[in-house]
Amino acid sequence: MLTIEKVSKRFRAGNYGVRDLSLEVKSGVIGLLGPNGAGKTTLMQMIATITRPTSGRILFHGEDVVKRPNALRRKLGYLPQDFGAYDNLTATEFLTYFAALKGVRSKQRVMEMLESVNLHGVANRTVGGFSGGMKQRLGIAQALINDPELVIVDEPTAGLDPEERVRFRNVLSEIGFGKLVILSTHIVSDVESIATEIAVMKNGALLTMAPPETLLRTCEGHVWQSVVSSEQFDQLRTTLKISSAVRKPDGVHTRFVGPSPEIAATAAEPELEDAFLYLMNFADAGPPPPPA
């Protein structure tokens, strides 16, 4: 469905947002993981035809969207980072506006979308009075109003409370069937339950792309847990990557990622957060391990 061939984005100041990135994806939910500044947003903006790559090709159903962006735009739903909405419009008016821009004229469709994101009860309230979560749900409604084949959502859960975050994740997982959803985030828990594949980016390059279970194997044998003293904990922090630490009466219950530690520690079952930490800090970019 979507093919990215050696795409780079070089800014005028000389630095690269994305460099020589290639990937191919079909349908499902693709989680794009990476730390801040990894190039996720730049990549998504290039796919969404907002900004042009400096080099490389982006193909959607075989059609070059850099040369012919409208081929994709008709089938695209996009929710940018820090989406703000027009505070003085009601939810219905806001959605009707974007429906018109996308060539959708059905009022019925607008109401259906509001209902699907559970905003039908506040359809005639101005957006200015909405919570962050409600605004994000309105954002996803506008992204889906044209029944797109490709949905791009950039850091959609930033600033949401835990309940809204779970609700938003559920909305995304429901729309994943038969479509390609690309969800960028730096929060691992946002993608671990809904992503069919996870792409990890760092410094503008793609480190790896694989299903979550394959990704977990990359750090097998590199995740440890131990109960340490506060002094030991401070020392550990300098040499290894701590993925969690809880202070209890018997010491600090620590989980960490890295090579075999010098202290007494037992190997732990890897989680996606561990795999992410491992990839970011200890692994070189390269192909994912073969399936077991």
Added chain:
Amino acid sequence: MTASLSRIGAIVSADFRIRFRRVSTVIVFLLLSAFAYVWIPAPSTGRTLIQINGQRAIYNSGAIGMGTASLGMIFVGLFGYYVISNAIRRDVVTRCGVIAASTPMRAGEYLFGKFLGNLAFLATFVCGFMLSSMAMLAVRGEARLEPFIFIEQYLLLVPPAIVFVSAVAVLFESIPWLAGKFGDVIYFFLWSTVIGLVVANETTHGGINWARCFDFTGFGFMIGQLQHTLHTHSVSIGASDFDPTKPTIVFNGLTLTPEWILPRGISLLTPLLLLPVAALFFHRFDPVRTGRVSGKGRRNWIGKIQNLFKPLSRRAFLLLTLSGRSGSFVGAIWTDAALTLTLYPFVFVAFVGLTIASLIAPLAGVLPIVFAVLALIVSDVSTRDARAGTTASVRSISRLRENYVWWKLGSSCLLSFLLCMVPLLRTIAHGPLALAALIGGIVFVASTATALGVTTANPKTFIVGFLTFWYVVVNDKGANPMLDFAGFYGRFSPTTIALYAAISVAAIGTAQLLYRTRLARA
């Protein structure tokens, strides 16, 4: 085609709703309508709206229609631009523009929609003003209301102004380096130049001339018609005292004579040519071109000059923050002034340039330029916290929380005195009164900029207001001593100094009151 129209319609409709649901818009709308009450005084009070050759024009539909239409046109032409020139910027800030850019919408459709949105907004304002002016004629008129003649005056004068302003706003918003404060200033001079050229051409040449085709303001047409029907171009519009001993004059309004049909048509349509130009420059919300990507760097010419002076401003910042580290209120003022220098290294260019100019050029020539630059610099000081979202952080500092207005006033004054150092030193030679006038002028600029900035959180309010006032002062060249607010032309009196000092105190007092009220509610 239908999809295209539907998209344009949606943009216009959304823009209209967004603007008219703002309380500030409704207040301005009501105020403008209320101006009709002030601008059309009852002749029994000794004041009138229109005088032609020093004779009071009878209040009929033609005279009041033309008078109020020309005033409305000035509002649309000058203030209208500053009200509407945020349509594209709003989409950049809310990121809704990025979503729009990811749809099949064409850039041309978007820009045309924004243009029509501007047009609809300004036309609605003018209609409201026209209706309230009609109502005033019904109340204070000396002849019966003839709606068609009244509306005709508006149709003859205002549409080219609305089209021009709407198109220029779209063009300036599409060109990144004209989309901000620089564009605001350029527009002011563009508008002034257009009026000046057209009026000068009409009063000196008359007859058919090329300038008529660029008479977006309608002033040339008005002067030409007055010359044609009343054989004069001496007309005064705006509430003023009249001489009751002179006979009244009947003016039945402007009519479209054959020689004006083509120029008015061209004036109406020429601004539309700016839209394709805007489309050439339009960024389509590409973050690289809108400046929302950190890696982009500043590549326009203003940015290059800014970068050139950045090392100097950084060193100055270190030097100046030494005082800020003391933790005192004066230190905080010093630090805020230093922040302006760091944020806008261009201020250094201005400082160096104006210092050299102040040393070699006559004060009367250089002072107006110093004050125009000063206004641009200080307009940012009291508005940047609200725009950058740092208000809450500032309010967490107790001594600044309560004294925010004084802090910003201090910072503005400090920058102003720094910029005017050489003129101040040179003015000492002209005596204490001249020095007092210049100091009073500086404080007047700093305090009104602070007051309007704190009140509206928008630098445009002060820039537009002050540049309009500045334009009047510079064109008056000291003929009216009360306008010589900073002693540009040495025509001020102690009363002038006292007047501007009083305005400064009132402005700051009001701003402080308003700020404290807001603070109490927060």
